[in-house]
Amino acid sequence: MGEPLTVGIVGAGKISAAYAETLARLPGVRLTRVADLDLGRAAALAADLPGVLPVPPDELLACADVDAVLNLTVPRAHATVALAALAAGKHVYGEKPLATGTTEAAEVLAAAAAAGRTVACAPDTVLGTGLQTARASLAAGDIGVPVAATAFMVTPGHERWHPSPQFYYEPGGGPLYDMGPYYLTALVHLLGPVRRVTGMASTPRPTRTTLDGVTFPVEVATHVTGVLEHASGALTTLMMSFDAWTGRLPRIEVYGTEGTLNVPDPNGFAGDVHRFAGATREWTKLPDLAGYRDAARGYGVADLARALRTGTQPRASADLAYHVLDVMESLLSAAATGTTTTVTSTCEVPAPVPLAADPDRA
Incomplete structure (x- = not known):
């Protein structure tokens, strides 16, 4: 090595x-x-x-x-x-x-x-068994041709737990820029890059308060919803919020011609993947099919080290991160102008992670 x-x-x-x-x-x-x-x-x-x-x-x-x-x-x-x-x-x-x-x-x-x-x-969470198992299932055709997806991240706000939450409400923060990269990176792995977006955004509360009682201004949209058109033709409905309590919404679901795939929280590395088969009308928990096992934050750094040694592209590539940023920026632009916005960038879908691969070698 x-x-x-x-x-x-x-x-x-x-x-x-x-x-x-x-x-x-x-x-x-x-x-x-x-x-x-x-x-x-x-x-x-x-x-x-x-x-x-x-x-x-x-x-x-x-x-x-x-x-x-x-x-x-x-x-x-x-x-x-x-x-x-x-x-x-x-x-x-x-x-x-x-x-x-x-x-x-x-x-x-x-x-x-x-x-x-x-x-x-980052994020490198998409390299764990949760997202990679979902990706392997899609690649195997388990739900037929993917036609749509939903992605929900709903929380009342990070000031409820973070000791210094102000940066979450400054440019570069908000639910879309803070949590959106986990969801959008996962969606690119699952459905490919995004070519068009439309949406709306709001800031219901102009200020927030820290755990120790300090009130500070909110400078970004804190509730964002949109529709993404992937280059594959699949459509994703997205909602990112620092203004609502979660109910029974899925984190990510992918809907295909033969069934549905329920994908675990993309802010984690593992989690159960469930497949609904249209023919039998039954949900099945899938075994781990792919991904780094027992992964944690930092596996992307090891994957970078591997890529540098082998002369290959890191899976958590800058091109992917740029495309995700472009999608988020385009979504907020669409929300501000009331239009559909073309995403000018694209990226290669990263190489899949084989099951139980060594992050230092594969």
């Missing part, structure tokens, strides 16, 4: 511990540095990671023992940090979204091409 890809984390916020725990058990990657604007936060994370040193962000970018930057900053900083890392000669794996808009994201892709470096981007 060769030497592991050395990784430095920039951004020691809430999600960083989950990534660090996963990277520690993957032999194809090795975490060496942690950086944050608050060096105390970086030190707190590094304290539980033997051999990992806390450093300021600029110092991390200059470190010879960092091949790739794991960018876990807030969304508005994603593009800035990615561009700085690429300028320093590092590969980048970023949290979603790739940037707050396609203009910034295009700059990141151009900088990567100019530097001869690779950018990959």
